[in-house]
Amino acid sequence: MANHLLSLWDFDRDQLKAYLDLALQLKRESKAGVRHQHLVGKVVGLVFEKPSTRTRVSFEAAMYGLGGQVIYLSSRDTQLARNEPLKDMARVMDRYVDALVVRTFGQEVVEELARYSTVPIINALTDLHHPCQILSDIMTVIEKKGSVEGRQIAWVGDGNNMANSWIQAAGRLGFNLTLACPEGYDPDPVILKAAQDDGIGRIEVVRDPLAAVKNAEVVNVDVWASMGQEEEQDARLEVFQPYQVNDTLLGAAKSDTIVLHCLPAHRGEEITDEVLEGAQCVAFDQAENKMHIHKAILAKHLS
Secondary structure (H helix, E strand, O other): OOOOEOOHHHOOHHHHHHHHHHHHHHHHHHHOOOOOOOOOOOEEEEEEOOOOHHHHHHHHHHHHHOOOEEEEEEHHHOHHHHOOOHHHHHHHHOOOOOEEEEEOOOHHHHHHHHHHOOOOEEEEEOOOOOHHHHHHHHHHHHHHHOOOOOOEEEEEOOOOHHHHHHHHHHHHHOOEEEEEOOOOOOOOHHHHHHHHHHOOOOEEEEOOHHHHHOOOOEEEEOOOOOOOOHHHHHHHHHHHHHHOEOHHHHOOOOOOOEEEEOOOOOEOOOEOHHHHOOOOEOHHHHHHHHHHHHHHHHHHHHO
16 A cells, blocks of 8 residues: 555555445444554644644544544644745654645645655645545445445536546546536546546546436535635636536436535535435535544554
8 A cells, every 4th residue: 555645546446445444444343432542652743734624623533533643733833834845844744743644735745745754645635636535425425325336426516626536536446427517617637537548437527417417326516616716706606506406406316316515515505405404415424434534544554
């Protein structure tokens, strides 16, 4: 297994399944009252240039739940704000901690840290990839549907970092993924082509959200404007309105389709309140699973 977790494409099917299997096991054991101590004496540093409630708390809870310790650093707490070279930061921080969990803007940040760090670098989000989130999403699919292989999964909305990582997951794990994105908001073309050419899942991009969700067993949605795109908010609201996940759209999917949203949700924009609060939506189970998949990731890379 790779020392760092920068994108899902760096791992093969069996390695990704190992994360998922361990997360499911750790969750079962936690519910049964088992106290995990895999990482006693270990310290992980969370370096967050982009703030996040769920990602921070779930990683902290995961590390504490494994017996380890956490140091949280926002952008103002590091020398990154003062333009310290990343290679210098990597070679200092790896003397202090056993891994760095990084949530930032450019993918090049985590890649350069990984080049110079002797401890694992875990990508907790960049503008290009969101690998840990998608693993927790797939864990939720497995819990609700029994497996992910061969499933029909729809992505509705922006071809963003989440969409890119879903594409890589489909290519590695062998489920069918249809992405409905407005013209001009497609996923990264290099990532898409690699997964279509070398992956084992069927992956396609369409314009019609109704076509994407037809026969879907899972419908996945995210916000229309991500952090750093606030100036595009008004334009995106207009472009993405036909891509709202609502009762009409869900009517084209299977009756037992589940709805995923990584949260926070903008109710009334990308998803209606009725769907988010409805029986088909599993967003809050999905949010819990972030902690369990983070436990598995930390245990795999630090044990």
